[in-house]
Amino acid sequence: MAERVRLAIVGCGGMGRRHLAGLGELARSAHDAVELVAVCDLDERNAAALADEAGQLLGQRPTVFTGLERMGREAEGLEAASCTIETGAHHRVAAALLDSGLHTLCEKPLALTVRACDHVIAAAQRSGRVLSVAENFRRDPINRLVRALLDDGAIGDRQFIMETAVRGRDTLFITPWRHQKLSGALTLDAGVHSADILQYYFGPATSAYGQTRLYERTRVRRDTGGPGGFYAQWAADLPASVEATGEDAIFGTLTFEHGALGQWVDHYAGHGQPFSHRMVFGTCGSIAAPGDRNGRPVRLTLDDGADIADERILDYAPSYRLDPAAAALFGDERPWTYDLDFPAIDRKLLALEYHELATCVRTGRPPEVDGVVARRDVALVYALFESQEAGRPVTIAEVEAGAVDAYQRPIDAHLGLVPRPVATAR
């Protein structure tokens, strides 16, 4: 087996803790490929707490750093880093990691705007290092199965996809920074997962017509543990409420290459009964996908009368086969369902991200979600915002090229990526 890749986790908040759990999962498998040697956070307490947890989980305490420069000088033989800091600093920190010669696994979204994504992609090109983006949802075996059903023609040609989720009321979603336009609105932070799934199932989107809203201007602290309880240690630091500036609902109509259509609603301020569904329609049937990280079965309904939500679905997806690491972690090469709790699912998917990173580093194979794929996901989210600003449908190409950027410009100015507008004297 190739030598393990020596890694640092940069960003020791909630997601840093989840990444550590992923590394623990990988270490317990026959596919261990990564050695955690350093952790880094501006907040030394967060870094030290993660190092302690790593010492217990992995039997080796990584060295604690509070800045990249010292880490670069002192962490011996470091080859790679994960960037698990707030989205607003991804473009600076991921680019700095790449420029310092480290292969980088960057959390989604790749960066806060399309221009900020370009900044990271340019660093990857300059350095020749691997840039992989941590899109975990598509690695869920059930999403792999849906993709295989589509590719194998189970429902004929792709025609229409509906991705809808309405929930959240006025609850503060994990951290205050997720409610601010200038640090990453919820609709980008969580919405980018949907953008990735939509394009993973249907290929690149080409245009979008969207509307966006900020419904809940005050967000109230309620569930303080965050997904899987990973954020519980910061619960006491959460304010009772925050004033939101970032939009909390997006509504869009999409066109994909080859003419298929999509309808996408990501509404994080919905009241009453939470609702979500992901339905895919083709020229001879439909697929009801169960969503992400729940292991529930897929339902296939065909014009010939077949209505299948059990093991027989595998007959319609002959190409479906997990890679060996995924098959080992989920206990089956062709799972059609699984029964695991959220933390177990989460760490398996993160373990797979690290396994892929190590494979790319050692073999030169490109990652599945590289900078270009991840920027397309960010562009699809912003297409809805730019469409709202422009009052017309926009093409993804013009969003990617920065030709329509009225919504993102103030964010880019805040990040220092474009000049700040000069105040005109009266």
Ligand SMILES: NC(=O)c1ccc[n+]([C@@H]2O[C@H](COP(=O)([O-])OP(=O)(O)OC[C@H]3O[C@@H](n4cnc5c(N)ncnc54)[C@H](O)[C@@H]3O)[C@@H](O)[C@H]2O)c1
């Ligand atoms: N893939 C997923 O399912 C998923 C889930 C949650 C979060 N995320 C992503 O992970 C990232 C982190 O989110 P989080 O919830 O862990 O945030 P968080 O606020 O809990 O933690 C961020 C940490 O980064 C540290 N930090 C900030 N700037 C830094 C810098 N320049 N150098 C070193 N450390 C720095 C902070 O001190 C903090 O400890 C975000 O981009 C988010 O979108 C992904």
